[in-house]
Amino acid sequence: MAICTFNARTLASEACIEDLMMQARKIKYDVIGLTETRRHRPLHAVFETGEALFLGTCDSTGVGGVGVLVNTHLAMNIDSYESLTTRIGRLRLRRCGSTPALTVFVVYAPTSSYDDEELEAFYMDMEKLYREDHTFFKVIVGDFNAKIGPRRTTEELYIGTHGMEWNEQGERPSEFIMSTHTIHGNSQFQKPSHSRWTWESPGGQFHNEIDPIIVIRKFCLTDVADVPNAWRERAAKFRKRSPKIVVNWDHFASLASLWEDSVNDNIDEEYDRLVEHLHNCARKVESLQVTRRLSSKTLELIRQRGIARATGNHQQTSELAKLCREAIKEDLKEKRAAVMDEAAEAGKSIRKARRSFANYKSKMTFLCRPDGTVTASRRAMEKVIYDFYSDLFDSHVYMPTCHLRQDGYVVPSVLPSEIRHAITSMRNGTAPGPDGIKAQHLKSLPPVIVKTLARLFTRCGTCRNAKCPLREKLARPCCCIRREIQTTLAITAQFACSL
Incomplete structure (x- = not known):
């Protein structure tokens, strides 16, 4: 199972989500933890191709927000997803065949500009939520905004010997690892330096490894590596979308x-x-x-952006990224207007036309039981719905x-x-x-x-x-x-x- 983490910068607009889904289909993944979504409204959707996307909300200042993207073959294994806080999300996968029951925590830690009290409150919440979950396999992914280097003393048994460097912010997550007896996955495997960094400065001069993978059991971890960037042309094979039948x-x-x-x-x-x-x-x-939501001109801009990033041209990459965002937004706007005009001319429902334009359907994540309690588990929700309609039509x-x-x-x-x-x-x-x-x-x-x-x-x-x-x-x-x-x-x- 391939579990990834990605700092999205923002997923507040439809154009950003469209770009994310297009690039995610170019790599092989099972679950992608998304951080810094900056959304003011939650989104729980299932796309036409089967992927499940869960996005939480940010705080009142527009900072934070986490979510997950689950691939098609694992969407039926989802038991629940909960945005526990604006910085911590929890995805639970139930056992199905050879896939074990698994809990994935997605976190976005405060940066060094925040006070120590807020940073301490974040790690206390994360440790409390981690200990309350009793799943056999647990994984923590996300953006910790801290650098954890190689093992310094013999007491740091849960940190490996292969890491880049330490900084002051890395002391607190290392304490969390030692107290919960978890494994820092990034330092367990020897990798070249150019394959370890997960953050790059705007000019491309500085590189940091601030997105650790933390697991509860070392034997379940086979490798931790930097995924070839989704915007590079030499990415994995593209997975074609399932065309509609007319x-x-x-x-x-x-x-x-x-x-x-x-x-x-x-x-x-x-x-x-x-x-x-x-x-x-x-x-x-x-x-x-096969209906394309993006024009050929926009697809060409996306291809050029991937080439520029692969060659290391940071200025051109930044300019092309801005052009891609504007082009995607304009294409979706024109496509939506065309669908609405066609529905109006045919005398069809405008609401249904607007709903059919979206390539995903909203998903229910919470349900209230008859006793007033709220459940997020799909099995529990299915039982509540089954009991309700059985009693209604009995x-x-x-x-x-x-x-x-x-x-x-x-x-x-x-x-x-x-x-x-x-x-x-x-x-x-x-x-x-x-x-x-x-x-x-x-x-x-x-x-x-x-x-x-x-x-x-x-x-x-x-x-x-x-x-x-x-x-x-x-x-x-x-x-x-x-x-x-x-x-x-x-x-x-x-x-x-x-x-």
Whole structure:
């Protein structure tokens, strides 16, 4: 597992977040601890590509703020993230397969310009929060604004022999390491000097190692190294974004109308043949659409910035970085305006258009229990939600079992208009059922398939066999709240048969 730390300088704007995500996708990482975010509002988001971003707030003066960026393959392992203070954040990952349970603390220590009382209060809070957490594996990353050099005495067993240099601010974090019996990871591995520094002065004259990696157990640490800068051209392979799927609905309706309505003695086989026909039509009309949020001119500026940084041209890097920020901000502004204009001309919802422009969705991080306490654990939140809706939709009234009449009563046929009414009442964007057919596909069905559905549902309703294969198939996805709102062919069939 690769755990990184990065001083972002600021993540207060959408352009800064866009730049961060673009550069993060060029390196191999699992978790990135972010410091100095300088945000006045928290952000908990999951991007379209699966990354989870949690950003806390800064203090009233605009200083501080921490957060984490979790890669796609670890997003499902997240148990909770909490911004404990404006300078300390905690990410908890639950055990999943070979990935152990892990707690990652992200810290941003006060600089040397702050008073000793405030610095001492920070380390007291960090030590208290660290001792209260009982996870077997714990890691502390972030910006300590202090230099810890090599081991000076034999008593400093938890500090390695490979470090750059000490300064006065490094005494307090070394005391924290000695009192908590943690391991200073940076000094455990021998590296060349140009691969150790994590901070560079504006002119490129001075370099410091002020971002330590602190772990609780030495054996779980395999290496600590400076990651090749995300703005360099020789970074890791770029991970392509998952393109969106676009469906030509007119073409889908024309292909679906080629359905041959033939009666089969086995109703289950006929139903499966219809579902397979719809799946084949859907695959033929799907196409991939790659929408770029940034223009080619902006991407070229970002590439030039990486080249300038790799060659050590600090003045050109600073100028290009400023141009990149302005270009990203302008591109996002123009793209947002185009999306809003398109929605206004089409008569669509402006709120939905603004929401669809963002390439992430907000995530709930806290939930209040029935007793009034607040939980940040996802497992606890899932249980609270499950208990709430189970009690809400649970039937507390006894309903007698309904039996089919065995006399000469004839069940009325299901009309195509009833099928069409049930389909048009469905909501777009709902998850499909076991048959995998979405609501948008059902709404584009031609009349010939609607008539076939009405005939199939009528046969299913008049079937006297209690073990009818289609009836057993329709019994599983019966989870609708209202009869008019269905999500799949199978649920629509259940609704039609209950009329």
